[in-house]
Amino acid sequence: MKLIASISTVAVALCLSGAAFADDLTTPGDAKSLGFSAARLARIAPWYDARFESFPPSDGLLPGAVVAIARGGKIAYLQAIGFQDRAKTVPMKTNSIFWIASMTKPVTSVAAMMLVDDGKLELDASVSRYLPELGTMQVATIDRGTGKPRLDPPKRPMTVRDLLRHTSGLIDAELYFAYPERGLSDPTAEFGIRLIHTLYGWKAVFRRDKTLADFVSSLGGLPLAHQPGEVHEYGWSADVLGRVVEVASGQPLDQFMQSRVFAPLHMVDTGFYVPKDKLDRLVDSPMPERPPIWDVTTSAKLFSGGGGLVSTAPDYLRFAQMLLNDGELDGVRVLSPQAVKALTTPALAPDVRIFGGDEVGGRAGTSFGLGFGIRTNPIYSWIPGSVGSFSWAGFWGTYFWIDPAEKLIGIQMVQATPGSKGRGAVMYAGINHLTYGALTIPQPPASSAPPVAPASVSPEALADYVGTYDFGYSVSSRDRQGLADGKNGWLGIESFVAMEPEGLRINKPTSGAPATRAGAMAGDLITQLDDTPLKGLTLAEVLARLRGPAGTTIRIKIVREGQDHATDLSVVRTVRRANAVQLQVRVEQGKLVAEAVGAWPILEFEKGKAMPLVATSSNEFTVDDEDHTRIAFVRDAAGKVSGLILNSGPWEQKAAMMASELIH
Template identity: 80%
Template sequence: MKHIASLWTILVALCLSGSAFADELGTPGDAKSLGFSAQRLARIAPWYQARFDAFPPSEGLVPGAVVAIAKDGKLAFLQAIGFQDRAKTIPMKTNSIFWIASMSKPVTSVAAMILVDEGKLDLDAPVAKYLPELGDMQVALQRTDSATGKTEYGLDLPKRPMTVRDLLRHTSGLIYPELDFAFPERGLAEASADFGIRAIHMLYGWKGVWRREKTLADFVSSLAGLPLAHQPGEVHEYGWSVDVLGRVVEVVSGQSFDQFLQSRVFEPLHMVDTGFYVPEEKLDRLVDSPMPERPPIWDVTKPAKLFSGGGGLVSTAPDYLRFCQMLLNGGELDGVRVLTAQAVKAMTTNALPPDVRIFGGDEVGGRAGTTFGLGFGIRTSPVSSWIPGAIGSFSWAGYWGTYFWVDPAEKLIGVQMIQAVPGSKARQALVSLGINHLVYGALTVPAPFATPAAPAIVSPETLADYAGTYDFGGSVSPGDRQGLADGKNGWLGIEAFVAMEQEGLRINKPDPGGSAAKAGVTAGDLITELDDTPLKGLALADVMARLRGPANTTIKMKIVHRGHDGASDLSVVRAARRVNTVQLRLRVEQGRLVAEAAGAWPILEFENGKATPLVATSGNEFTVDDDDHTRIAFVRDAAGKVSGLILNPGPWEQKAAVVAPGPN
């Protein structure tokens, strides 16, 4: 009996300790101890609510969200905002269930890497080793006669087989039927004229390979009759690759894909609400579709037959947070190992060869400051990127606005759950990645070690010199080094809407307000030279570097306009761009200097419309009585004119340049 009692005591202790450990991701901890300002985290809910108020459900938006933030393995923030139904009758819950669409892809990628860890799946083996029906796929070929401009289409043999690694990094040549969704009223010929080889997307849509009544095996068999859009390994283009990967998992494991995920991912990670459909007893937590009816293929209220590893899962913010924490921990959570650390490192390291071309979308490539690993987009360049975060942060998003990111440097995870119609203004407003800016902006700055200096007296003339608007670029935190919007960074209005092709840079959708569009650049144009340098054979990153340059400088282009045969010369003047920037506006008020946020995002404790007094400690240094003990030092140029300021000089400093001197 003593042994039984002792064993019972040990089991109870283990259960209690395991439960306490798991609760670190279940119950929000103290924000300050985790390096956050609670006051600044409190900005998150009003930010979402303002957008729900601005866009009614009729605009394709469910007026609610769930946001989860974890740092150092502990939950820092979990909040349900608004409602989970379009009628605004059911309050959103922290465990409300969302269709996460393409956030299914990282889960499928993890499933495949589990089998790689076990030696059952070879990353560099041909996919046909596991799915022989795909062994004879050919590659779509396009030939254009330079003399006549006539384009012919045909088929070619693949230079090498597509591999499992190609499926994970979207270099297989398998694509999505995008054009029939985006341009249902347009014909193949017109689509071909605009997008060249993208006419094949129409074929993928017309073939009808994706049907709810099919199984993954049926789906793969349907794909076998289609050509690949690209030679395997040569082009990164988003597509059916991860759904095919799900079928590979089935064949290698001997289990249906849903059973494999349940036993090897969801159960070990205690992801209790994640799967391919929502059972009846949980339907009261399912968030509405932003449309009156969910497309039948994505009706998640009934058991699925087609287990889409590319977009079929439903989940909750707490569940997906646990999945992300496992990755941040190097493959382990709560003492349970799902992946080896080596597998996680391979997944979150650039997997694209330097000569690979990036085709379609704006989430991956030099224009976005990102690359792609084995299942994730990875941040590579803070200058090019439009979101904050450390180099090496990895992330992905879902079709209806769900989104997550993991920042290994900060040991930070963010999960956003929303449902908004793709392409709608409401979705654009919510997927402007505001959550990244708000979370990084809430990180506290370590207090200075030195004792704050005593207040000093500064002349009215000097105070007047400091009045003006100061621009930090896109940076909201000292851990982020996005480019400074100081007039040195020019903008053409095409950078986010390009794709690299063999002959040059294809323009998909120039910004109508950009300098390139004003100079005559239109959708479908092909830029073949920049400043007398041919673009043929160059990587997108190299071309993007040539597009960028100081504001108010001229770039020369050779451009083939859509529908024309020959190239013409075009000169475009780069414009200064200060959109979505972080700014402070300083003015003298009742004999003292005050500051308030003036850009798209607040910074530290500074708020829009709220004047914060600055206390002088010397002729050019000031402090703020806030949680960060913020210090401000002004910078003058060689002529003695104020040219900028530095927040918290030292390891955590943030620099800004004057963009509008004097009262504003």
């Protein structure tokens, strides 16, 4: 049977591999042939509808979306949901046009790498070779005693590679306020950082009636916020890169992108503004009015390489498929395979500090390449997917990801106000979990062996299996996201922390969580965990030490401002129930049933839908569903039921039984 399953797996893989060379991105194909359950894909639209109902435009969420999912070069799902206007009078269309904001950055990165392929641009060349006006920029260093910035010369020049990976030292005035959790505990130094951001807001000329050349010239008299190469801080690097593309190519950015990217890829609705004959397809702003800088209804002089593009789900799907195909689409080569690999390979060294947001860094399980966030550690990732998946999102909620291992692309087009409840309700987790949860289990060829007869199990034995089983955060057998490795304990400080030279700074502990109940507070510096000093460790190493099985105790030594002695805390890890994938098994009318009770469905198991389990032996059961799901219960050394396995074998999913007193 293992051999048969392996042959089946290889056949599916070959089918998907071949499909990449015969892309059909015009109409949705057969979901089942692409490895999806059509019934489970059908969960997507109701999920969005529920959020549009719960978070109306007054909560910052426009009541409509377009979702596209492709696998193996073919569309598995393309759906327009809701409305494209705030008044709910114009139904959303699959080719409705969205401002994609920072989803522009990957396109600008591709444009730059095309010039690298052409021999017109060098990744490790100084930016000043192309933009001399930036050659004299100094670095602002904050004096932690006075909070005043001083100007130091850069240790090395800012390079084109720095622009691509946001390690240039250039920042964005607006993003400081979007990401206040920067890991600084010294309020004096914090004031100095704020001052630099404010200076960028005052002096940088970033307006639609000015050109990229004008914008770059205005940056020349400003200081860099960091030494080049030392800090990843998301900001204006991609806009400066857009100007580099203009200089290296000899063309305005809009013309270069049109001739070298959009036209070859047949991206017919992508550009820096929406022409008059297409305005009826432009999706409304989630705010009553568009900010003037992002009024995409008229042409502008400023071609923002960081956030200026409008596009559609079908257009961006073609761009993404080109990347998944190593730079080629429909027989047209846009980019070399070497360039695609450089774009999508982690480019941040372990000693690079990361400022701003939760999309990149050890606590998010991601690194950054040359224009894309890249999934590196599934244990800490917010979302499912294969290691090596790459993605990015836009300011108003547009989002895409590409999973090379599964040959899968997902695109979410929504418009939601940054920082709003509505945006938080639709970003990242939903579309990823629902997509991976819709992947089916490859089935071996039909066997001539007779079906297994149902077995008889006593009521006492059935009672042993009753309980809640935790899969961590993973809905898919392709992934091991979250804490499904036995170390499912949670302290409540993991999400908002930052490494400092002497230890781990707690920025925002979760109220009511184990650590806060034990006495941990915002601003505390953790210097030791279980007698191990944290000095010199990386954030990933420290996060790994925080993890452990639920019910175990960890000793934490903290230093608190205003106290002249360290404090020792003992914290008992508990299971965090929120957003987990869980299955509840119970007895109803003398029979065993199972129902999903976590935040996400798993396989055919859903909330409010008790699935009967048919015994095939004393500890093995089956479900009459699309995947012919098999459940095997697991016992510990003492003979007590400790977990279960769905579909034992290459596509198995393991869960641990949860002790009720450990559930937070």
